[in-house]
Amino acid sequence: MSALxxxxxxxxxxxxxxxxDRVRLWRPGEPVFDRDTGQDVEGPPAVLYEGPARVKPSSRTGEDVQAGEQEVALAEYEVSVPWSTALPxxxxxxxGDRVTVLASPDARMPGLELWVMAVQYSATATAWRITTEDRTT
Structure with missing residues (x-):
């Protein structure tokens, strides 16, 4: 094994x-037509990973933007999962994929849902880092 x-x-x-922390990485299901309502509904989600993670706020937090007719505060988080994590x-x-915080020593975090914005890959990284945002209204 080399020094590196x-x-x-x-x-x-x-x-x-x-x-x-413990998170679930998941992808919303493809829309499915519901004959009873006549509307498309989200199909079953695909779970891509569930396990340990580090969820921490980024230096860029609290940006207010207009989404439709309501104001949304965007807070950016970095989610790190083990470097060796492989998706199915x-x-x-x-x-647009999602991260849901399942458990955390910070009692305010479980249930937090984050949207994947960017994914970072590197052979010399110590973790797999995923840039996400909380779209709190």
Whole structure:
């Protein structure tokens, strides 16, 4: 093992120790026509990952924007999952996928739903970092 590989392995172990939250990464289901209502409804979601994570606010938080006819406050979060995390069937995360916080020592976080905005990949990273936003109204 090279010095770089050893340093990365140590860094990944340390970063994994910071992952005290538990999240679910999921993709909304494809719309399905509901004959009873005559409307399209969201199909069953696809769970891509469920496990440990680190959820922390980004330095860019609290931006107010207009969405439709209401004001929405956008807060950016960085969600880190273990670097070795693989999604099922070679799937990749896409903008619009979701992250739901399932558990956290911070009692205010469970139930927080975040929208994936960007995904970062790097062979020399200590964790897989996902940029998300909370679209609180």
């Amino acid at each position: 590989e050893a340093a990365l392995a140590a860094g990944r172990r340390e970063h994994d120790a910071l992952m005290i 069937d070679g799937a990749r995360l896409h903008r």
